[in-house]
Amino acid sequence: MNILICIKRVPVVGRKIQFTADAQEIDTSSMGFAISPHEGCAVEEAVRLIEKHGGAATVLTLGPVEAEEQLRDAMAIGVDRALHLQTDGREFDPIATANAIVDAVRADGTPFDLLLFGNEAADTGDYQVGVRVAHALGLPCVTGVTALEIHDGRATAHRQVPGGVEIYEVALPAVIAVKDGINFPRFPSLPGRLKAKKKPLVTIEPTWQNGGLQKTSLLNPPEETHQVVILGKGPEAAPKVVDLLAELGLL
Amino acid sequence: MILAYIDQDRGKINEASFEALTLARRLAEQTNAPLHAVVIGKAEAGLTARLGAFGVSALHHAQHEQLNEYAPAAYAQCLVEILDAQKPDAALAAGTERGNEIMAHVAAKTNLPMAANCIAAQAGAAYTVTRLRFAGSLYEEAKLDGATKLLTVAPATLSARAAATAQTVTVNTFTPQLAQADLRARVGARVETASDKIALGEARVVVGGGRGVGSAEGFKELEELAALLGGAVGCSRVATGMGWRPHADQIGQTGNRIQPELYIACGISGAIQHLVGAKGAKHILAINTDPEASIMYKADYAVIGDLLQIVPAISAEIRKRRG
Numbered sequence A: 001m002n003i004l005i006c007i008k009r010v011p012v013v014g015r016k017i018q019f020t021a022d023a024q025e026i027d028t029s030s031m032g033f034a035i036s037p038h039e040g041c042a043v044e045e046a047v048r049l050i051e052k053h054g055g056a057a058t059v060l061t062l063g064p065v066e067a068e069e070q071l072r073d074a075m076a077i078g079v080d081r082a083l084h085l086q087t088d089g090r091e092f093d094p095i096a097t098a099n100a101i102v103d104a105v106r107a108d109g110t111p112f113d114l115l116l117f118g119n120e121a122a123d124t125g126d127y128q129v130g131v132r133v134a135h136a137l138g139l140p141c142v143t144g145v146t147a148l149e150i151h152d153g154r155a156t157a158h159r160q161v162p163g164g165v166e167i168y169e170v171a172l173p174a175v176i177a178v179k180d181g182i183n184f185p186r187f188p189s190l191p192g193r194l195k196a197k198k199k200p201l202v203t204i205e206p207t208w209q210n211g212g213l214q215k216t217s218l219l220n221p222p223e224e225t226h227q228v229v230i231l232g233k234g235p236e237a238a239p240k241v242v243d244l245l246a247e248l249g250l251l
Numbered sequence B: 001m002i003l004a005y006i007d008q009d010r011g012k013i014n015e016a017s018f019e020a021l022t023l024a025r026r027l028a029e030q031t032n033a034p035l036h037a038v039v040i041g042k043a044e045a046g047l048t049a050r051l052g053a054f055g056v057s058a059l060h061h062a063q064h065e066q067l068n069e070y071a072p073a074a075y076a077q078c079l080v081e082i083l084d085a086q087k088p089d090a091a092l093a094a095g096t097e098r099g100n101e102i103m104a105h106v107a108a109k110t111n112l113p114m115a116a117n118c119i120a121a122q123a124g125a126a127y128t129v130t131r132l133r134f135a136g137s138l139y140e141e142a143k144l145d146g147a148t149k150l151l152t153v154a155p156a157t158l159s160a161r162a163a164a165t166a167q168t169v170t171v172n173t174f175t176p177q178l179a180q181a182d183l184r185a186r187v188g189a190r191v192e193t194a195s196d197k198i199a200l201g202e203a204r205v206v207v208g209g210g211r212g213v214g215s216a217e218g219f220k221e222l223e224e225l226a227a228l229l230g231g232a233v234g235c236s237r238v239a240t241g242m243g244w245r246p247h248a249d250q251i252g253q254t255g256n257r258i259q260p261e262l263y264i265a266c267g268i269s270g271a272i273q274h275l276v277g278a279k280g281a282k283h284i285l286a287i288n289t290d291p292e293a294s295i296m297y298k299a300d301y302a303v304i305g306d307l308l309q310i311v312p313a314i315s316a317e318i319r320k321r322r323g
C-alpha cells in the first residue's frame, strides 16, 4: 500500500514567548523545532503499517527550507521518500495549505491508499487541513483517531469519546487524522539517520495565496501574577497540605 | 442572520454549545441580525425554551433517519443547506472535537475560510477574531473573510449567558439532501467503556505525576492519595512516553483538559504544553525537588522535596485525621 503523511515543522515554545518587532511571528532564535506531535504519531503509524502490509510511505511538508530537517527525521525511522513544498517562510493559511497539498498529491501521481494527517497542527490548531484535502480529493475522512487497522482495502478507526469509543469503518483510499497516543514514536537510530540522508526528496515551490484567514498579530495571554505559597520542605509539610485540603473542602 | 450549531449526542446537549451561542448572540447584536440555531437529530426536551432564553428566534431542526448516528460530512451538509438558503453572516459552533470537525467539513464543502477556537469576534466586512494558538499558550488576532464567516468558539474561555429578553422560537423542521459520499465516514459501532473510575475531566481533585515519579510503580502512591480524596490520577507526556501510564491519563495540549478544585502536580516541571491542560484548575499544588521549576510560576502552593516521601506522608496524615 502507498501511504502519504502530512507533517508540519513547529517551534517548541517555552513559558515566555517573545515576538518579532511587528508581532507577526514568534521569535524562534532560541527555540528548538519538532514535528508536531500528532503528526509524529502519524509517521510512526505509517511505518508500522508498511512493515506489516508492505508498500511505501511518502512524507510531505509545506514549510521553509529548514523543514527538510523534519522530513529527514521521518525518513530516519523508515519513511521512503519526501515531498518538500518549500515556502519563503510566509505562513500559508488552511485553504492555501490544503490547496498546495492537493496540487502536490495530484502532480506526484502516486495512488495513495491512505493519507495520514495530525488531528490539528500544534502551532496554529486550525483543525481543518486534512478535512479540506479529503473533500478536494473526494475521499472519506475520519479525524481524532486513536487506533487504526487496515484490512481488505478498508480502514477501521477508533475515536475516543466521553464514556466510550466510536468505531468507524471506511473504504480506502481515505484520509485519517490521528492523535497523540495512537502509538509511541520510535527514536531514529544512527544508521537510520545516515540512510535518511540519501533517500529521495523532491522540492516543489507552491504559490502563496490568501485563503481568507489572515493573521494580523500574535499576543501573549494575560498573565495572572501571583506568588506561590511554599507550604514546607519534605514529608514534614504533610500536615500543612492536609490543612489546605480541609480549607478547600476536599477532605 | 447569525447561525449557531447546537451540538448534541443522542439527545444530550454539549453545554459548550451555549458558550458558542453567547458569542453568536453578541455578533447578532453587533450586526442587528436575528439569531438562529441548528440542531440535528432527536432533540432534548425543553431545548426550544432554552434556546429562546439565549435569544434564538428560529430553530432549524434537521431530521433524517441517516442522522441518528454521527456522520461528520452529513452533519455538515445540514448546515450547508441553511447557508445556501439563508446566507447567514456567520455560522458558529463550539470548538469541541465534533464542533471543529463539523465546521471543517462545512468549510471544505463551501470553500469558505474558517477560524477555529476563537475567544472573541468583532463583526465587520471581514471579522476580526482573537483565537487560540498552541492550545492557548498564545493568542492570535486575525481577519476572517467569507460570504459566511465560519468560526468555532474555544470551550471554557467565555461563560454562557442568557439574553436580556427571551425570544419565542419558531421551529423549522427539514430533511437534508444527503449524498452517499456524506455517509461514507460514520459511526458504525460504539463501545461503552464502563468504568468506576472518576473521569479526569470531571474530578474535583487530580493528582498528576511526571518524570519525577520515576517509574510505573511510583504511581501507586499517587493512586492511593487520589483514592483517599475521591479524585483521579493524571500524568505528563513524559510519563505516557515512558509507558508508565496510558495516554488516556495525559493532561495537556495533546491530552486532557482538567478543571478540578485542586490539581496536585507531582514531579512535573510545568512545561507550557502541560499547563494549558490544567488552565481550568482552581488551585495548583506543586510537589517538586526543584524550587526553581517553571511550575512554581503557576502554582498557588508548593512543597519542596521528594514526592516519593511527601505523597505517602500526605496520605498517612489524611488517614490519621480521619481516625
Ligand SMILES: Cc1cc2nc3c(=O)[nH]c(=O)nc-3n(C[C@H](O)[C@H](O)[C@H](O)COP(=O)(O)OP(=O)(O)OC[C@H]3O[C@@H](n4cnc5c(N)ncnc54)[C@H](O)[C@@H]3O)c2cc1C
Pocket (backbone or CB within 6 Å): A012, A013, A034, A036, A037, A122, B209, B210, B211, B212, B213, B235, B236, B237, B238, B239, B250, B251, B252, B253, B254, B255, B256, B266, B267, B268, B269, B270, B271, B272, B273, B274, B277, B287, B288, B289, B290, B293, B305, B306, B307, B308
Ligand atoms: C507540541 C507539543 C505538545 C505537547 N503536549 C503535551 C501534553 O499534552 N502534556 C504534557 O504533559 N506534555 C506535553 N508536551 C511535552 C512538554 O513540553 C514537556 O516535555 C513535558 O510536559 C515534561 O514532562 P515532565 O514535567 O513530567 O518532565 P520534566 O520536564 O523532565 O520534569 C520533571 C520534574 O520532576 C522534578 N522531579 C524529579 N525528581 C523528583 C522527585 N523525586 N520528587 C519531586 N520532583 C521531582 C524535576 O525537578 C522536574 O521539575 C508537548 C510538547 C510539545 C512540543
Ligand SMILES: Nc1ncnc2c1ncn2[C@@H]1O[C@H](COP(=O)(O)O)[C@@H](O)[C@H]1O
Pocket (backbone or CB within 6 Å): A006, A007, A008, A036, A038, A039, A060, A061, A062, A063, A094, A097, A116, A117, A118, A119, A120, A121, A124, A125, A126, A127, A128, A129, A130
Ligand atoms: N504546513 C503543513 N505541511 C504539511 N502538513 C500540514 C501543514 N499544516 C497542516 N498540515 C496537516 O494538517 C493537519 C491539520 O492541521 P491544521 O488544520 O492546521 O490544524 C496537521 O496535523 C498536518 O497533518
